[in-house]
Amino acid sequence: MKQPLHARTIRRLTSSDTDLLVELAPRTFREAYASQVRPEELDRHIRSDFTREHVAAQLSDPRTAGFVALEGDVPIGYALLHVGSPAACVEGPRPIELARIYLERRAVGKGHGAALLRACLEEADRLERETMWLGVWDANTVARAFYERWGFRCVGTHPYEFAGTIYDDLVMARAVAGPRP
Numbered sequence: 475m476k477q478p479l480h481a482r483t484i485r486r487l488t489s490s491d492t493d494l495l496v497e498l499a500p501r502t503f504r505e506a507y508a509s510q511v512r513p514e515e516l517d518r519h520i521r522s523d524f525t526r527e528h529v530a531a532q533l534s535d536p537r538t539a540g541f542v543a544l545e546g547d548v549p550i551g552y553a554l555l556h557v558g559s560p561a562a563c564v565e566g567p568r569p570i571e572l573a574r575i576y577l578e579r580r581a582v583g584k585g586h587g588a589a590l591l592r593a594c595l596e597e598a599d600r601l602e603r604e605t606m607w608l609g610v611w612d613a614n615t616v617a618r619a620f621y622e623r624w625g626f627r628c629v630g631t632h633p634y635e636f637a638g639t640i641y642d643d644l645v646m647a648r649a650v651a652g653p654r655p
């Protein structure tokens with residue numbers, strides 16, 4: 475049967491998903507920033523941050539949880555949560571970081587980001603975390619608007635190293651139990 479246009483599945487990422495994420499994570503990262511960042515800088519960042527070892531370690535880290543969005547059986551995006559040390563400007567209780575949320579470019583604007591974030595908020599709730607926070611490049615207006623629609627508000631900045639340069643990322647946060655559009 476033909477699937478409706480926006481049919482999707484969200485499922486948990488497991489330690490068996492290394493191959494999936496090793497392919498999806500650098501590809502979606504590249505698509506997100508290709509128009510704003512020099513290709514050699516993107517290559518350098520991807521070579522250092524998306525190695526198989528790094529991805530495998532993330533997927534087996536008990537402080538990390540992740541979800542993949544699929545259209546049919548084709549992965550089109552993912553999100554990662556991480557319980558670790560929050561940025562200094564995050565003051566809310568029991569924080570959890572939305573460490574990554576990335577879709578393929580062709581999948582943006584169809585509600586897949588919303589479905590991934592909903593799964594992340596449910597997981598954060600299940601883990602009894604109370605504050606969700608994230609860092610976002612201030613030039614990433616699409617992502618910032620998405621987070622604002624979901625009730626995230628700017629709480630400060632924190633340093634983010636990209637290809638040898640330190641940037642000030644905006645830090646946004648919301649209550650896990652807050653309203654979900």
Ligand SMILES: CC(C)(COP(=O)(O)OP(=O)(O)OC[C@H]1O[C@@H](n2cnc3c(N)ncnc32)[C@H](O)[C@@H]1OP(=O)(O)O)[C@@H](O)C(=O)NCCC(=O)NCCS
Pocket residue numbers: 480506575576577578581582583584585586587588589609610611614616617620
């Ligand atoms: C950030 C990101 C995950 C958000 O996802 P998104 O697809 O843009 O956001 P949504 O899932 O809310 O979808 C938004 C659009 O889909 C529509 N939509 C929402 N739910 C829908 C549904 N169930 N079915 C169909 N369409 C839907 C909305 O009406 C909205 O359209 P509009 O903007 O014209 O009003 C995505 O933009 C992305 O991956 N960007 C590139 C990577 C990136 O920058 N990541 C963040 C780094 S900090």
